[in-house]
Amino acid sequence: MSATFETAPATHPGPQAAAELADASRRLYRRGWLEGTSGNLSVRTSPDRILITASGRDKGELTPADTVAVDAASGLPVRDDGPRPSAETSIHLAVYRRFPRCAAVVHAHSPYATALASREAGRGRSTVRFDDFELIKGLGRTDGRLVVPVLTNWPEVPRIAADAEDWFAGDPRHAGPVLLIAYHGATAWGTDLRQARNHLECLEELSRLTLLLDR
Ligand SMILES: CSCCC(=O)C(=O)COP(=O)(O)O
Numbered sequence: 001m002s003a004t005f006e007t008a009p010a011t012h013p014g015p016q017a018a019a020e021l022a023d024a025s026r027r028l029y030r031r032g033w034l035e036g037t038s039g040n041l042s043v044r045t046s047p048d049r050i051l052i053t054a055s056g057r058d059k060g061e062l063t064p065a066d067t068v069a070v071d072a073a074s075g076l077p078v079r080d081d082g083p084r085p086s087a088e089t090s091i092h093l094a095v096y097r098r099f100p101r102c103a104a105v106v107h108a109h110s111p112y113a114t115a116l117a118s119r120e121a122g123r124g125r126s127t128v129r130f131d132d133f134e135l136i137k138g139l140g141r142t143d144g145r146l147v148v149p150v151l152t153n154w155p156e157v158p159r160i161a162a163d164a165e166d167w168f169a170g171d172p173r174h175a176g177p178v179l180l181i182a183y184h185g186a187t188a189w190g191t192d193l194r195q196a197r198n199h200l201e202c203l204e205e206l207s208r209l210t211l212l213l214d215r
């Protein structure tokens with residue numbers, strides 16, 4: 001997903017956005033990737049608005065009422081009488097800022113991606129490199145190679161978001177659509193929720209295969 005700013009940012013507008021977030025959340029929960037209220041999902045509903053899951057909600061039972069509209073620049077809720085937005089909103093905003101064609105972001109605590117990221121961090125590595133697997137094409141790479149950042153799980157989430165922005169500012173050949181956070185989880189994005197979920201599925205499966213091969 002390129003980072004050209006020549007057009008307006010992609011959006012996922014409409015009254016269905018909250019219902020689609022709830023549906024995507026339940027799907028990921030059923031896969032066992034959003035255990036114990038973990039994970040968060042968002043869509044860009046207009047150039048300056050993000051609809052994101054509320055913090056601390058059971059992601060298997062999410063309803064449209066468990067979503068919050070926030071300002072895309074500040075991350076602050078548009079209304080003061082709603083629920084608190086995800087504690088990890090700043091990471092979503094960093095992705096939307098960098099990728100104008102992105103209209104959906106999903107973050108999950110999927111087990112294989114989390115295990116691989118943690119193993120690599122434990123070995124002192126700050127990236128995971130995937131080679132050869134056909135599934136890499138599912139992440140938009142035709143060259144059979146993908147380098148994914150493994151970010152540190154700082155207790156201050158905006159610091160994780162700042163590290164993501166630093167990574168995005170680096171080599172454009174490595175630009176998206178996924179990142180890993182050691183001892184925490186994975187984040188994926190796309191032009192819509194379906195594509196973001198597909199990217200997350202590809203990352204989880206690539207992580208599983210890498211661990212299976214003990215690479
Ligand atoms: C219970 S998991 C700890 C927080 C977290 O990592 C997560 O993904 C969920 O945070 P949120 O504020 O979006 O519920």
Ligand SMILES: [Zn+2]
Nearest residue numbers: 038039107185
């Ligand atoms: Zn998380």
